[in-house]
Amino acid sequence: MRPAHRTHAALPRGAAAPATAGEGAAAGTGPAGVDPFAARVARAVDPARLQARQRGLAAHGGVATGGVARQALTEEELAARRWLAQDFAVRPGYRIGIDAAANVHLRREGADPSLAPVLTGSHVDTQPLGGWLDGAFGVVAGLEVFAALDAAGARTRRPIDVVMWTNEEGSRFAPGLMGSASYAEPARLAQFLPVADAAGVRFETARDAAVADLNEAARREGWAWMDTPLAAPVHAYIEAHIEQGPVLEALGLQVGCVTAIQGVRWFRVVIAGRSAHAGTTPLAARDDAQAKAVHMAHALLSHAETCGDERLRLTIGRWQCSPGSINTVADQVAFTVDARHPEAAALDTVQALMERCLPAGGRIELLQDKPTVHFDAGLVALARQACAGLGLSHHDMLSGAFHDAMPMAAFCPTAMLFAPSIGGVSHHPAEDTQIDDLAACTRALAWCLAELAGPA
Ligand code: GLV
Ligand code: MN
Ligand code: MN
Numbered sequence: 001m002r003p004a005h006r007t008h009a010a011l012p013r014g015a016a017a018p019a020t021a022g023e024g025a026a027a028g029t030g031p032a033g034v035d036p037f038a039a040r041v042a043r044a045v046d047p048a049r050l051q052a053r054q055r056g057l058a059a060h061g062g063v064a065t066g067g068v069a070r071q072a073l074t075e076e077e078l079a080a081r082r083w084l085a086q087d088f089a090v091r092p093g094y095r096i097g098i099d100a101a102a103n104v105h106l107r108r109e110g111a112d113p114s115l116a117p118v119l120t121g122s123h124v125d126t127q128p129l130g131g132w133l134d135g136a137f138g139v140v141a142g143l144e145v146f147a148a149l150d151a152a153g154a155r156t157r158r159p160i161d162v163v164m165w166t167n168e169e170g171s172r173f174a175p176g177l178m179g180s181a182s183y184a185e186p187a188r189l190a191q192f193l194p195v196a197d198a199a200g201v202r203f204e205t206a207r208d209a210a211v212a213d214l215n216e217a218a219r220r221e222g223w224a225w226m227d228t229p230l231a232a233p234v235h236a237y238i239e240a241h242i243e244q245g246p247v248l249e250a251l252g253l254q255v256g257c258v259t260a261i262q263g264v265r266w267f268r269v270v271i272a273g274r275s276a277h278a279g280t281t282p283l284a285a286r287d288d289a290q291a292k293a294v295h296m297a298h299a300l301l302s303h304a305e306t307c308g309d310e311r312l313r314l315t316i317g318r319w320q321c322s323p324g325s326i327n328t329v330a331d332q333v334a335f336t337v338d339a340r341h342p343e344a345a346a347l348d349t350v351q352a353l354m355e356r357c358l359p360a361g362g363r364i365e366l367l368q369d370k371p372t373v374h375f376d377a378g379l380v381a382l383a384r385q386a387c388a389g390l391g392l393s394h395h396d397m398l399s400g401a402f403h404d405a406m407p408m409a410a411f412c413p414t415a416m417l418f419a420p421s422i423g424g425v426s427h428h429p430a431e432d433t434q435i436d437d438l439a440a441c442t443r444a445l446a447w448c449l450a451e452l453a454g455p456a
Pocket of ligand 3: 134169
């Protein structure tokens with residue numbers, strides 16, 4: 001296995017190389033700057049087929065009252081992965097594999113098997129109750145590009161892989177991005193294996209079950225198999241995703257060309273006290289973990305509200321109290337803090353405030369610390385060219401959410417394309433995007449993948 005940092009020595013950053021041989025180069029880019037091969041593949045994207053697959057995926061873990069409950073490596077997620085794979089894994093020219101982090105790789109072969117693949121994809125795990133598009137769209141968009149390539153009878157020089165990354169959300173096993181982080185940096189996997197979910201199931205156990213499940217499906221269905229080592233060389237990674245925020249809708253634009261992802265730190269704060277009777281114990285005689293935690297949380301939220309920096313995001317998303325009885329003073333409270341900002345100094349300020357406000361005997365665990373990531377300038381330029389070539393209105397932007405593209409950006413040339421989110425809503429059952437916007441983003445993705453993989 002070649003170390004990740006050497007994998008792309010031949011491909012300087014800022015210069016993710018579109019293919020230059022074959023149909024595209026022979027025909028050249030015409031006076032309008034349109035690459036005929038990429039344009040042909042992009043035109044073959046079918047909004048109805050895209051929507052049908054997106055809807056079919058939402059049925060896996062779909063909740064009758066709205067939303068999708070399909071957390072990482074649950075039965076629902078494994079069934080969704082098999083369902084997505086089955087249409088393509090039976091076709092000639094496709095192969096499937098699963099790596100040591102349980103990332104599923106579905107490959108459309110290229111004419112030159114010695115070349116590193118172009119990767120796309122995202123995640124199909126959701127929040128405990130999430131929407132139908134977060135992550136799911138990026139995988140379905142990649143599969144729609146496969147369908148478009150097949151419909152157009154297009155052969156590429158490089159292979160193209162659609163990857164379903166494991167545990168992007170981090171809501172079942174913390175932190176998030178376990179699959180893509182392990183792919184980009186295999187040494188990370190050992191840290192993730194012992195992590196347990198709320199029911200005590202280890203990530204390692206869930207990972208083993210997912211690997212066995214896909215192996216068994218492939219054997220049963222006769223899918224062509226491939227070995228998929230972590231950190232295998234990748235030519236470029238480009239991920240489509242819904243924006244999950246309000247920017248594109250407010251500007252009335254179809255596609256976001258993502259230049260960077262803002263930094264994020266996750267903390268778990270644990271505060272100890274002593275349980276006591278709620279009716280008999282005077283306030284002055286208590287060591288109330290709940291009261292101390294509320295004071296600390298209040299200080300953090302007040303900072304976020306009054307510091308005057310509208311780019312700061314601070315969320316206390318989980319709160320656990322023991323023994324959790326209405327008439328007993330709490331002996332332990334644990335809560336999480338999700339802090340985000342494009343500049344590390346703002347996150348340092350939040351962290352310093354947390355340390356200052358931490359009550360005696362408490363502790364702060366840093367669950368993840370991801371600095372702001374800047375995407376590959378050459379790939380972002382290609383995303384813009386794709387939008388221009390397809391006549392799509394577009395805009396350079398920063399991602400507020402983290403994505404699998406974050407760890408991948410340290411491994412290979414990486415960029416993202418965003419589709420607008422209606423009302424900016426995400427991590428909520430009401431999450432939605434107009435089908436025309438999903439199709440537009442998928443066309444831009446198809447263009448980029450066709451350029452990067454090149455005509456055979
Ligand atoms: C990903 O879901 C994030 O929290 O940014
Ligand atoms: Mn996502
Ligand atoms: Mn998410």
